[in-house]
Amino acid sequence: MKYQDIELLRFTTAGSVDDGKSTLIGRLLYDSKSIFQDQLDAVEKSSKTKGFDYVDLSLLTDGLKSEREQGITIDVAYRYFATPKRKFIIADTPGHIQYTRNMVTGASTANLAIILIDARKGMLEQTHRHAFIASLLRIPHAIVCVNKMDLVDYSEEVYDTIVSDFNAFSSKLGINDIQFIPISALNGDNVVNRSDNMDWYHGSTLMYHLETVHISSDHNLIDCRFPIQSVIRPHTLDNQDYRGFAGRIDGGVFKPGDKVKSLPSGFISTIKTIELNGEQIQEAFAPMSVTMTLEDEIDNSRGDMIVRENNVPVISQDLEVLVTWMSTKPIGSRTKVIIRHTTNESVGMIKEIKYKIDINTLHRIENIDRIEMNDIARMSIRTAKPIFYDSYKKNRQTGSIIIIDEQTNETIGAGMII
């Protein structure tokens, strides 16, 4: 196998209790030969100890002691596998209602979401929630796997009903790319290998789709955004005047010679070099980490942003945000918090909570004075200093914030700027 020059695809899996999510992941790992013998031996041993009749592949993914005891997944677990075509990172998130925050966490970095539906049960409240979160976090691609097809006699009719139910719901959401695949994770139908049991299905297998879905346009390549992480000043005799801006490109394509503007100062300069470890880079784009030097001496520091002269983000102290609340402590209006955006940080005030969204019906609940853990709400935030942002729709990096509790320093909210 040759692993070089393959792309990385990050996907998240969301499913309800017992709809076979762990089995599906076990199947992908097993069929792509990503499970090692000693891992399999350990799982076989535990399955036997627990008195199971078959090897429970879900034991591969449940890592913590309390999860194994309770047979549920508590936290986001990350899994890895590779085929000759791609490397995959799975953010495996639990599906029950109290773990919306974990689903949001897993979804925030994903290119693709797998939404699992039990063919016997059809659309559930939890399916609505999973689809809504995928759309809220703007995961570019979704695959709806209708699982346990073996238990409904591989019925095309059952499958078609679920597909049309899902479409009826998701038309309100605005997910651009949705694929449907009938599968049986337990038997392997349409997971890696084509199923002989469903002649009526002419689409691709799950693995084929994961390997070929077009992800190169998932990053913003138009609006140049380079938030500065730190300034590199070697203070050595060879590099006395060196002043490099270290950071990761969040959008657009930067080239040496480009005229750029520095925020918040507004100074204009020209890119002298883009480099990493002394190697020159001709074109830099998301998500590359680079060091940039400019022709002019500009006093930039962490939190500043380098952009193109004629394409600047919004510069404002007022943010309209859709927030997922992640703390067990509820929050109301007029609360002081810390806002982190790109490499920038500011004190902020939650000015107003406008409404929260019932994630099962998508209805707005207005006139509320506080929100609780796992709520998704629209709020206005005022920051102490200007933030340079884009809408989340335009750029997932420059359009997102986290909210931090001033006292405990914990991350208490995740926000997408409207």
Next chain:
Amino acid sequence: MSNYVINHLKELESEAIFVIREIAAQFENPALLFSGGKDSILLTHLAKKAFFPAKIPFPLIHIDTGHNFPETIAFRDELVEKLGVKLIVGSVQEAIDEGRVKEETGADASRNSLQIVSLLDTLEAHKVDAAMGGARRDEEKARAKERFFSHRDEFGQWDPKNQRPELWNLFNGRKNYGEHFRVFPISNWTEMDVWEYIKSEDIELPSLYFTHQRECVVRDGVILANSEFIKLKENETVTNMTIRYRTCGDMPITGAVESEADTLEKIIEEIATTRTTERGGRADDKRAETAMEDRKKQGYF
């Protein structure tokens, strides 16, 4: 134009460098935990790239169990010299001599869990508020749930059920007095990624990783190097074997594999066809199903 794509190794490199730079920017006294194994060598290489042409702006910390391979120590000293970076050594032997920890006894005795005390002591003595390490999520099931920025309370403990959510690339390193962070920049790398990257960047490794002749003892199916640190059980014999190491821990607990791989190409080929995980030969993980989780909660790396 769809040419604006970087391959998976470049993407992982870029992510790790971003995280390393965040550590340097967000903390006052960060340090890199250097074990001498390939993952911490890789991490050191990435740190060098992140700040070039400046030097790595934090020290390396090595917890010396006294049971290290001599090759590891020699390699460490050479690397530190080359990079011009500061090295801090925490000694388990000292902790034993001073009576702060008690050495395990018996043939399977190991200093692995004793490291926890020396590690926490060293972090405290140097007021380290962010200790970065080369742990990867694919190594072990408890590590699969680790964050990039992993919060530790004032006793150095990890609470897996109360971890901070991590979204997008926004890392929250804020903390209260006395608390610190463990940070894992190469969380998303697999063993194969590490080797592919080492090859593509031509990173130097200790000779232990390549095939060599060594006196060995086979215990419970694990090939261990014969050394002054290992007590032979009855019926155990020492044989000369052709081996190499996939990971690099203490001499008495790190299992070797029989191998003739003398180049990175051959090692990668070997890993692609192997059927056991690299920690499969680590006696420290085999003590209980949740051995790693238990040690991590106490402050193990």
